[in-house]
Amino acid sequence: MKIVTSSGDLIIFDWLRVLPRQRLVGAGELLGRPVLVKLFIAPRAMRHWQREVDGLMLLEQAHILTPKVVASGELDGGGYFLCTDYLAGAETLQQYWKALPADKSQSRLVAWDPEAIVLLKRALRSIALLHRAGLTQLDLHMGNFLVYGDELYVIDGDAIKASSPGYAVSGREAEDNLSIFFAQLDSHWDAKIELLLIEYLQVNTERALNPDRLQAQVKRIRANRLRDWLTKAVRDCSHFMVHMTWWQFSSVVREHAAVLGPLLAAPDQPFSAAPMLKDGGSSSVTQVEAGGRALVIKRYNIKGLGHWLSRFWRPSRAWHSWLAGHQLHFLGIATPAPLAMIESRFGWMRRRAWLVTEFCSGPNLLDLLGPDGKSVPTSEQSDALLGMLARLHQARITHGDFKATNLLWHAEHVWLIDLDSMQFHKAEADYHRAWMKDRARFVRNWPQGSALTAWLETHLPH
Incomplete structure (x- = not known):
């Protein structure tokens, strides 16, 4: 794809990320130079583009490693573009974290793993540099730290805030910002926060921190994140695809939507094609394979008029189980991954419902x-x-x-x-x-x- 800009012809080879109603991110080339391209085309494109540019400039002025801005400006057809150096082969700390074995990344205290500690310490040193320079990162998670060679780069300039440029942020500001980072981790890391802070304090010695207040902030933010996540599970967003008509409501994990499409269109079909695991009055359960993985479908039945009268006006059991499954996953409690939920409806009145999860083969x-x-x-x-x-x-x-x-x-x-x-x-x-x-x-x-x-x-x- 070619885009004409004031800096020259921008060629985009591959789209890396698409954020609906926000921005597009791709890998490309500008005048023969490899670049990472961000296109801001949403209604508030100018605001987000300006914040991204300003944030990257703040990082550069503070001598904190970040991809260098190559070109930036307004697009002729509307919207804005930003090109930074493309760091080929770079990976985020989040990608390294996910590559850890499951028992390590689930972060049980018994698996206090050296590899996980190294990743956290690298992030905390970088956060300390930000705070010492008077900057905070409002979207603080390991996905916003990029490993390139032996260096760690800070990315996402849109979330960089200049709290006190040239002077270290206050202790309370540092605690509030660090709590955003620690709240992303499994709660079993909470007991080790004070030990991890030693790494931070070796870089930023300007302010004292209150560990008790930090722990309280972590719990508050984690609770808010969980509430927001459960809200997203029943509305259309980057992670979930929601479809609602007069006759049906469905929510599916977006990355599985294509594979589960036929199942969402005809959720009853597997119950006639495969032996059922359970055939009860209030629910029926069967197993099916889709996209090379074993799945379980649970259908919540309506036994009669009386049963329907007691259920039609409130969220279905599938809806409740869908949210409960995502809550357990968020908290790091093992449960088969919830992949899709469907409610048969007549307007706002609910009828039968279905829940699709991964199949767990273990014995009860x-x-x-x-x-x-x-x-x-x-x-x-x-x-x-x-x-x-x-x-x-x-x-x-x-x-x-x-x-x-x-x-x-x-x-x-x-x-x-x-x-x-x-x-x-x-x-x-x-x-x-x-x-x-x-x-x-x-x-x-x-x-x-x-x-x-x-x-x-x-x-x-x-």
Whole structure:
């Protein structure tokens, strides 16, 4: 694609990222020079373009590594462009983080991994340089740090703010900005924040930090991020594709939309083509393969007029499970990835609904430990079960149907399924009452007086 600019003909070879209603990012060439191209074509294009240019200039003036601006200006047909040096082969810290083995990047305390620490320390040194120069990065995450050779570059000038150019930011500003970074991590890293801050303070010694206030800010921002994420799960955005008509509402993870398209168009078809895993009155479950991966489809049935009258006016169980699954994923609690949700509707009135998730092949805990209760969990199984319960407790979440068959053992983790009744509790008393019901239901899976029930009564939190 060729674009005529005031700096010469801009040739774009490959689109790297498309942000709907915001900007396009591509790799190209300007007068024979490899460049990274950003095209700002949204209604507020000028504002975002100017902030991007200003932010990169602030970084350069502070002698903080960032890709050099090659050309910038207004497009003849409307919108703005920005070209920076193209750093071939560069990868973000986020890409390195995702390349870590799952048990490391999930960041359990038992997997306090040196490779993960190195990545975090590199980011914290760069953040310290920003703060020492009086700058903050308002969208602070590892995706905005680019590794090129042995150097670390700061990118996304749009989010750079000059709080106090030439003077270090205040302690509170530093805490607020650092909390944005730490809130991106799994909550199991929270206990190590003070140790990680040592790396930051070796670079920026200008201001004292309050670790207690920082921890409180991290929890607040993480809660806000979760609320925003669940809001996005039911509206059209860069991660989710939402389609709504008079007859149907659907939300699908955008990167899987093409593969799941036929399934969204005819969600009942697999139930007649494949043996069902469950065929109950209120729900039916079957397995299907799409795009080379095994999936599970759960259909929430309407048993009759009375059942429909009790359900049509409120979000379906599929809707509730869809949000619950994304909440658990956000919190790092193992559950099959929710990929799509469909509601059959008549206007605003809901009818049947479907939920599509990944298939988890592990045995449930009743089969794993045996129905007679003679066996107790291994140390590995015990750590996984109690660790999962600790995360649920920290988030004040209860399952609501805590049967052993709703907990699977897979990849050295305990996975939660059937999230129809999952609840988040704001009131402490409500949470404790609901948890004691979950606890009692889980213990009842095995005979009273068995070795396993004795183990559970000793180890499960009260």
